[in-house]
Amino acid sequence: MxxxxxxxxxxxxxxxxxxxxxxxxxxxxxxxxxxxxxxxxxxxxxxxxxxxxxxxxxxxxxxxxxxxxxxxxxxxxxxxxxxxxxxxxxxxxxxxxxxxxxxxxxxxxxxxxxxxxxxxxxxxxxxxxxxxxxGADDERGVDREALLSAFRAYLDANKLEADWESVERASNTTLVNSMSMMSPYGPAEKQALLEAPDLKTRAETLIAITEIVLARNFGDVDTRLQ
The missing domain is CATH 2.30.130.40 (LON domain-like)
Incomplete structure (x- = not known):
């Protein structure tokens, strides 16, 4: 590193x-x-x-x-x-x-x-x-489409915008870790993201947390990639 x-x-x-x-x-x-x-x-x-x-x-x-x-x-x-x-x-x-x-x-x-x-x-x-x-995360296995879909759904539900050109250019490692660090979730969720054993698991954890928050706060939200 x-x-x-x-x-x-x-x-x-x-x-x-x-x-x-x-x-x-x-x-x-x-x-x-x-x-x-x-x-x-x-x-x-x-x-x-x-x-x-x-x-x-x-x-x-x-x-x-x-x-x-x-x-x-x-x-x-x-x-x-x-x-x-x-x-x-x-x-x-x-x-x-x-x-x-x-x-x-x-x-x-x-x-x-x-x-x-x-x-x-x-x-x-x-x-x-x-x-x-x-200094090299194994980016294999990260479901980038599912991650971006959950991110887009969260932004839409909260009426927020993102620089999608920068998002599309980012590597899976940068995308997963940046989204995890910037996420507005609580201490327990942040600790789970920190302790995820690999990048794939961290991405899956972030997607799951986002879907739970969206369902709890906004009801059923379609997180499929549009």
Missing amino acids: HVGNARYLKPGDVPGTIPVFPLTGALLLPGGQLPLNIFEPRYLAMFDDMLAGSRLIGMVQPVFGDHVDSDPSSEAPALCQVGCLGRITSFAETGDGRYITSLTGVCRYRLISEVRTGKAYRSFKIAPFISDLS
Whole structure:
């Protein structure tokens, strides 16, 4: 995986311990870009440290729904076990104490154990998803027509528009991952998309979620390609 000025090709290229940024509803996938507005002092400090270091930060969601065993707004909420490592690839100061940054996804990871560092932010030992480091998703098996049909149905139902020329030019990987990251779905759906084992499964998951949302909110909607 080539991200910014760095290459992450093998497990040894990824730190064994990383700082994590818990954020409900945020989805970062390998190769994708996630813009962030940083304003909490502990996370400002984290970005300062990482800009001077590896530039790598782990995005992860706090545990949600019926499985919550701690307050997500607390200093140390319970976290989902799978997140995505991102590299800081753009950074700007706002003049009022905030940072506007963008993370580019490197690879997914699984949390192993928390590490006490004495910092205000949290750090964890992780196990990276080695398959993500190849930077090449297997695009075979992705039902592009079904994906575009579900996307078109969602746009039509919500009276939204898309740049269809850009959509048609996009690869299956770009299409599936971009749609997953930009989708307006909840934390559980975002986590399911993150944890999908391959691109084909992620596409199928996204289609299924979209069809369920359309049926629930708008009744029977024809998602067949027109």
